[in-house]
Structure formats: C-alpha cells, structure tokens
Amino acid sequence: xxxxxxxxxxxxxxxxHVVRLFVNNYPNYHIVNLDALTYAGNMENLSDIEKxxxxxxxxxDITDEVFINRLFEQFQFDGVxxxxxxxxxxxxxxxxxxxxxxxxxxxMVLLNAFKNLWKDNWDGKRFYHISTDEVYGTLxxxxxxxxxxxxxxxxxxxxxxxxxxxxxxAYGETYGLPYVISNCSNNYGPNQFPEKLIPLFINNIIEQxxxxxxxxxxxxxxxxxxxxxAVAVDLxxxxxxxxxxxxxxxxxxxQNIDLIHLLCQQMDEKLGRPKGTSKQLITYIKDRPxxxxxxxxxxxxxxxxxxxxxxxxxxxxxSKTIDWxxxxxxxxxxxxxxxxxxxxxxxxx
Ligand code: NAD
Ligand code: TYD
Numbered sequence: 001x002x003x004x005x006x007x008x009x010x011x012x013x014x015x016x017h018v019v020r021l022f023v024n025n026y027p028n029y030h031i032v033n034l035d036a037l038t039y040a041g042n043m044e045n046l047s048d049i050e051k052x053x054x055x056x057x058x059x060x061d062i063t064d065e066v067f068i069n070r071l072f073e074q075f076q077f078d079g080v081x082x083x084x085x086x087x088x089x090x091x092x093x094x095x096x097x098x099x100x101x102x103x104x105x106x107x108m109v110l111l112n113a114f115k116n117l118w119k120d121n122w123d124g125k126r127f128y129h130i131s132t133d134e135v136y137g138t139l140x141x142x143x144x145x146x147x148x149x150x151x152x153x154x155x156x157x158x159x160x161x162x163x164x165x166x167x168x169x170a171y172g173e174t175y176g177l178p179y180v181i182s183n184c185s186n187n188y189g190p191n192q193f194p195e196k197l198i199p200l201f202i203n204n205i206i207e208q209x210x211x212x213x214x215x216x217x218x219x220x221x222x223x224x225x226x227x228x229x230a231v232a233v234d235l236x237x238x239x240x241x242x243x244x245x246x247x248x249x250x251x252x253x254x255q256n257i258d259l260i261h262l263l264c265q266q267m268d269e270k271l272g273r274p275k276g277t278s279k280q281l282i283t284y285i286k287d288r289p290x291x292x293x294x295x296x297x298x299x300x301x302x303x304x305x306x307x308x309x310x311x312x313x314x315x316x317x318x319s320k321t322i323d324w325x326x327x328x329x330x331x332x333x334x335x336x337x338x339x340x341x342x343x344x345x346x347x348x349x
Contacts, residue, residue, distance in 0.1 A: 002028055002029065002030050002054075003028065003029050003030070003078040003079065004029075004030050004032065004075045004076055004077050004078055004079075005022065005026075005029050005030070005031050005032070005077065005078065005079045005080070005081065006032050006034060006071075006072075006075065006077040006079070006080045006081070007019050007022065007031060007032070007033050007034070007080075007081045007083065008034045008035070008062055008080070008081070008082045008083055008084035008110065009034075009035055009041075009082070009083035009084030009085060010031075010033030010034070010035055010046070010057075010083070011033065011035035011037055011041035011042055011043060011045055011046065011057075012035065012040050012041055012042075012045075012083065012084070012087070012193075013040070013045075013087075013187070013189075013191050013192045013193060013226065014083055014130070014187055014226055014229060014230070015033070015035070015083040015084070016042075016045035016046050016191055017189070017190075017191070017226050017227055017229070017230040018081060018083065018230045018233050018234075019031060019033050019046060019049070019055075020046065020048070020049055020230075021227075021230045021231070021233075021234055022081075022234070023049045023052050023054060023055045024049065024052075025234070026054070027054055029054060030054050030055075030056065030075075031054060031055050031056070032056045032057075032058055032071075032075055032077070033046070033055070033056070033057045033058065034058045034059075034060055034062070034071065034084070035057070035058075035059065035060075035084065036059065036060060036061045036062070036084070037059055038086075039193075039339055039340075039343075040087065040088075040193050042191070042193075042331075042334075042335060043057075044331055044334065045191045058071065061106075062084050062102065062106035062107075062109055062110055063101055063102060063105050063106045063109055064109075065109050065112075065113075068109050068110065068113045069113050069116065071113075072113040072114065072116075072117045073117070076117065077114070077117070078124060078125055078126075079125065079126045079127075079128070079237065080110060080114055080126075080127045080128065081128045081130065081233065081237060082107065082110055082127070082128065082129050082130060083130045084102070084106060085102060085103050085106075085161070086098055086099045086102045086103060086157070086160075087157070088157070088193075088195050088196065089134075089155045089157045089158075089288065090195070090288065090347055091157075091195070092155055092156035092157035092160070093155065093156065093288070093289060093290075094346075096156035096160075099156050099157055099160040100156075100160050100163075102160075103157075103160035103161055103163070103164050104160050104163045104164050104167070107129065107164035107167055107168065108164075108167050110127075111127065111167060111168065111171045111177065114127050114177065115171060115175050115177055120176065122176060122177070122178050125178055126178050126179070126180065126237065126242075127168070127171075127177055127178065127179045127180075128179070128180050128181075128182075128233070128236065128237050128240075129164065129165065129168045129179060129180070129181045129182075130181075130182060130184070130233065131161050131164070131165050131181055131182065131183045131184070132158065132161050132183055132184060133145050133183050133184060133185045133222070133247065133249065133295050133297050134153065134154075134155065134157065134158035134161065134292065134295065135151050135153050135158055135161050135162040135165055135183060136149045136150075136151060136152060136153075136183070136295075137151070137152030137153055137154055137158070137292065138152075138154060138292035138293045138294060138295070139293065139294040139295065139296055140293065140294065141294070143296075144296050144297060144298035145183070145247060145249075145295070145296065145297050145298060146247065146298045146301075147183075147244075147245045147246070147247055147301055151165070151166075154290045154292055155290050155292070158292075165181055165183075168181055169181070169243075172242075172243050178242045178243070179242070179243060180236055180237070180240040180241070180242065180243075180244055180245075180246070181244075181245045181246075182232065182233070182236050182240075182245065182246045182247070182248050182302075183245060183246075183247050183248070183297075184224065184229055184232070184247075184248040184249070184297075185221065185222035185223065185224050185248065185249040185250055185295060185296075185297045186221040186222060186223050186224065186295070187223075187224055187225075187226045187229050188223055188224070188225065188226065188317065188318070188321055189225050189226030189227060189317065189320070189321050189324075190226070190320075190321060190324035190325075190328070191226075191324075191331075192226070193335065194332065194335070194336060194340070195343065195347075197221075197256065197259075198223075198259075198263065198318075198321065199321075199325065201260060201263055202263070202267065202321070202322060202325045203325070203332060203336060204281065205263070205264065205267045205271075205278045205281065206267075206271075206325075206326075206329075206332075208281065209281065210281050210282075210283040211260060211264075211278075211281045211282045211283060212283055212285045212348050213256065213257065213260065213282055213283065213284050213285065214256075214285060214286070214287050214288045214291060215284070215286075215287030215288070215291060216257075216284070217255070217256045217257035217260070217284065218255055218256070218257065219255065219256050219291060219292070219293055219294065220253050220254065220255050220256070220293070220294040220295070220296065221253070221254060221256070221259075221294075221295055222249045222250050222251075222252055222253050222254075222295055222296045222297050223250050223252050223254060223259070223314060223317075224248065224249060224250035224252065224310060225250070225310060225311070225312050225317035225320075225321075227311070228250070228310045228311055228312065229248060231308065231311070232246075232248045232302060232306075232308050235302070235306040235308055236302070236306065239306055240306070241305075246301055246302045246305075246306075247297045247298060247299055247301060247302065248297065248299055248302055248308075249296070249297025249298070249299040250297075250310050250314070251297075251299065251309075251310065252310070252314050253294075253296050254314070260282060261279065262314075262315070262318065263278075263318065263322075264277075264278035264279045264281075264282075265278075265279075266315075266318060266319055266322055267322060270322055270323070270326060271326075285348070
C-alpha cells in the first residue's frame with residue numbers, strides 16, 4: 001500500500017529540495033506538500049516535478065487547526081517531515097510574534113493532529129522535525145555543537161525553533177509520539193530566497209549594488225550545500241532512531257568576510273569582470289542586534305551511524321550555486337520585484 005507522507009514548507013528553499021528528492025526516489029510514497037506560500041514560498045521551485053503522479057500540492061497554513069485536522073483525516077499521513085517556518089533572523093527581530101505563531105503554534109498544531117489521528121497506534125509512523133543549530137546559541141572561538149549541547153537561543157528566530165524542538169520532545173515523552181529531530185547548520189544553494197547572506201550578495205554583485213556586511217564581518221558560520229542536507233533528511237527519516245536528535249553540518253567553517261571574498265572572486269571570473277571588481281562593493285554596516293559570533297557543528301553522530309557526509313567542497317558548491325543564479329535570472333527577477341524592494345529598503349536603510 002502507498003504511504004502518505006506530508007512535507008510542510010515544501011515550496012521554500014530546503015523544502016523544495018527535500019520534496020524533489022522524495023518524489024523522484026520514492027514512487028511508493030504519495031508526497032503531499034503543504035505550504036502557505038508566504039513571501040518565501042515559490043511554486044517555481046518545483047515546476048519540474050509538479051505533474052508527478054505521486055505528488056500533490058496543498059496551499060494552507062500550519063497554524064489553522066481546523067484545516068490541518070481535516071487534512072490529516074483526509075490523507076491519513078504515515079509520516080510528516082516538517083520544514084514550514086519563518087526562517088530569517090533579521091525578520092524575527094522586526095516581527096517576533098510571527099515567528100512564535102508559525103514556528104511554535106504551527107508545530108504544535110501538526111503534533112496534535114498527528115497524535116489525534118494515530119492515538120497509540122504508532123507502528124510504522126514517524127514525525128520528523130527539521131530544526132537549526134541556532135538553538136544552541138553561540139560558540140566562542142573554539143568548540144563544536146554536539147547533540148547534547150544545552151539550548152541557549154539568542155534571537156527570536158532561534159528561540160521559536162528551540163521552543164518547537166522542546167514541544168516535539170515533550171510529545172514524544174508524554175504521548176509516545178515517534179519523532180526524530182535534526183539540527184542543521186547554514187544551508188546554501190539553488191532556490192534560496194535572496195534575504196540570506198549568499199543569495200543576497202550574489203544578487204547585489206549581479207546588480208553592482210553595495211554588499212552590506214554586518215559589524216566587522218568576523219562572524220563564523222558552518223555552510224552546507226542544500227542537496228547534501230536533503231540527502232541527510234532522507235537518511236534520518238528512514239534510518240534515524242526514534243526519539244533521537246542528529247546534528248547536520250558541513251565540516252566547513254567560514255568567517256563571513258573570507259566567504260564574501262571567495263564569492264566576489266568567483267563572481268568576477270564568471271561574469272568576466274576584472275579581478276577585484278566585486279570586492280569594491282563591500283560596505284560595513286551597523287551590526288545585527290544579538291548577533292551570534294560562531295556556529296559550528298560536530299556531525300560525527302550522523303557520519304558514524306548513517307554514513308553521511310557532504311558530497312561537495314564549499315568551492316564546488318558555491319560555484320554550482322552561482323551558476324544556478326546566473327542561469328535562472330527570471331526566477332531571481334520574479335522574487336526581487338514588489339515586496340522584496342520594500343523589505344530591502346527597510347532592512348538596509
Ligand atoms: P524558507 O523560508 O525558504 O521556507 C519556508 C517555507 O515555509 C516557505 O515555503 C513558506 O511559504 C512556508 N511557510 C511559512 N509559514 C508557513 C505556515 N504558517 N504554514 C505553511 N507554510 C508556511 O526556509 P528554509 O530556509 O527552506 O528552512 C526550512 C526549514 O529548515 C525551517 O524549519 C528552518 O528553520 C530550517 N533550517 C534552515 C536552515 C537554513 O540555513 N536555511 C538551516 C537549518 C535549519
Ligand atoms: P544569514 O544568511 O542571515 O544566516 P544566519 O543569521 O541564520 O546565520 O546570515 C549569515 C551571516 O551573514 C550572519 O553572520 C549575518 C551575516 N549577514 C551580513 O553580514 N549581511 C547581510 O546582509 C546578511 C543577510 C547576513
């Protein structure tokens with residue numbers, strides 16, 4: 001019998017890569033992609049698989065309890081892979097309540113619907129919650145986040161994700177709900193909305209606009225190519241242990257300013273501009289409040305237990321990402337019109 005799998009947030013950046021992988025690799029699954037199509041959701045991300053016979057798109061809001069309960073009754077989901085979220089730290093600073101609503105309440109509505117559907121009949125069922133390394137707060141110059149690092153979130157975004165992680169665990173302990181959680185480092189790659197560092201800077205370099213570096217640019221992130229994240233999600237969904245957390249990271253730390261220099265160099269080469277052209281666009285601006293200094297993941301658990309490791313180096317992944325944006329200028333143009341301009345003016349005034 002076909003299994004019905006719900007993927008939430010599948011029209012977003014990471015979600016679209018996860019949906020594509022599951023639709024293509026699992027003809028025995030019926031994949032239902034539920035997405036509210038907020039500013040971050042984009043049907044163009046999935047145009048290549050939208051007609052697949054094992055795929056259904058549903059537009060809807062995870063915080064709408066009546067609608068969600070009805071959807072679970074209709075499709076009797078065996079598994080849930082939950083990615084829908086408000087995901088950008090800067091937006092969480094200007095509108096924290098939107099993050100509490102979607103990320104905390106929305107997750108609880110899904111957990112409740114899953115619990116009410118299956119009661120105690122959990123055989124073969126699984127709720128997979130996709131989270132972030134930002135729940136662990138910030139590292140100093142040394143050390144890595146492991147699965148047992150205490151939660152210490154600093155932004156409204158990371159606090160809302162931490163809270164949702166706690167609710168998932170609580171449903172596991174209290175109701176026996178079979179869950180897995182993964183906490184992943186910064187993703188980059190095709191289809192990322194140009195509010196996050198890498199696609200925003202690619203777009204600005206194309207348009208020869210200033211590159212707004214927060215503070216001194218010495219903040220460090222651990223970058224992972226999005227397709228490698230999707231592969232890890234597949235492994236964890238199928239082979240991860242119940243009630244466990246897996247950290248996913250790129251073994252790939254970069255200080256922002258070094259990453260930006262590499263990006264400028266690759267973009268100059270690809271655009272045929274003289275060496276050093278894009279670097280001149282770098283503009284240091286006021287720092288982000290509560291800016292976490294450093295994130296870095298110890299991914300040895302997923303590496304050992306599920307034999308997962310990233311498939312590309314950062315130089316390769318970045319080059320593929322830039323090529324994608326240069327070859328998909330219409331995608332970029334469609335989403336950088338209208339409300340994006342308003343956001344940009346407000347954020348970078
Ligand atoms: P994104 O912002 O690109 O996409 C989020 C998607 O969720 C969008 O399609 C949006 O329309 C949808 N959505 C938002 N609110 C919704 C609601 N109320 N109901 C239904 N759908 C809604 O985000 P992303 O970067 O792809 O992140 C996906 C998940 O992965 C998030 O849970 C995020 O916390 C987590 N994560 C992201 C990163 C990263 O670097 N981007 C790293 C680790 C974890
Ligand atoms: P971002 O892509 O927003 O991811 P996160 O804050 O979730 O790690 O930012 C990555 C790093 O880049 C972070 O240290 C903030 C910095 N940054 C800038 O310097 N300028 C920008 O315009 C943006 C969006 C981010």
